[in-house]
Amino acid sequence: MEQRLLEQAIGAAGRPVSAEPFGEGRIVRFLVEDGQDRGDWFVDTSRQAVPAETGFVIRDRDGRTIARIWKHPLDPRLPALRTVLDPERLIRIAAAAGSTGEIDGRVLAYRPGRRAVVRLTQHDTHLFVKVVRPGEAEDLAEIHRACRAAGVPAPEVVHWTPAGVVVVRDADGTAGPVAATRMSADDLLDAVDALREQLLRVQTRRIARPSVGTRLAWHLDRLTTALPEREHEIAQLRPALSPHLKRDGQPKAVHGDLHIGQLFFTDGTVSSVIDVDTAGLGDQCDDTAAFIGHATASAVRNEVAGRASDAALLHTLAEVAADRWMQQPHTAALTSLHLIGHAIRAVDRSREAAGLLLDEALDLQRIRRAR
Structure with a gap:
């Protein structure tokens, strides 16, 4: 549908590059490679209002917006x-x-x-x-x-x-993925633990990014659409995860998207942490799940790409972090959901990687694989 709308607006269908849920629909990115309109174009079917239009608007007979189409960088929500x-x-x-x-x-x-x-x-x-x-x-x-x-x-x-x-x-120090090749998993996680203790002292009333646990149905529905051949296994995740997604206790200051790519190290300590845009009061287990999920997803990407040594290092980091931090079903459930999110994002690039990430999510919940 979005390709037809783009072609209706500019006379070129473009090549779809990515899509992200937004409002009642999604925003799809297209690359137009030739002609006077070459560049990145976006088709927005969210039906959500914007402060000012910056491109084409397609409306129904009653004047309601069906879609808006703009060329990068004329994002109407990011003027x-x-x-x-x-x-x-x-x-x-x-x-x-x-x-x-x-x-x-x-x-x-x-x-x-x-x-x-x-x-x-x-x-x-x-x-x-x-x-x-x-x-x-x-x-x-x-x-x-x-x-x-x-x-x-x-x-x-x-x-x-x-x-x-x-x-x-700019951040100070050695980027986390590089530091992970120079530090033992335990030493690196000691530094992350110290950072998490510092986060607890942050004085804020800001709410952290919503927990992944609030979007169980969305994640499972999207993965089922992406991997329909594994629908039966994915369906078993719903009853396994849903009883364990509610936070226990009061919210505490967290990063909101903690993973190795956000961290920089100097002399065995975290010297910079970036993207604190997601920080605020939330669930500490979400930070744990994000860290383990990201390390596992990075390991799987390297495994599929044939970089066995990098994959092994990241798998070890994820396993040591799980041994240290994953002490309750709540954390395991959130980690499974993070892995499902990574699987959804991986589908377009590698169905093999998506399948392996689903396997990891199933293993955490002790659900037997169908293959």
């Missing part, structure tokens, strides 16, 4: 995105952060309608621009400040604007 990719405005942003000279901007991450991360490079120094919806920037700057005040080594915010821009300094 600052086009600003931070404008070369002249990039110079102004860097100047506001106290830097001058020729500058290069590169999009590192982009979730349409939600957020983007742009890396600015100037004199071999990096700054990172987080682009969010207008009105969210002050909250984002504040959680960075609260983390740093509690001793959590989040990047320093050097500039922010209400339009939806937050500029932070």
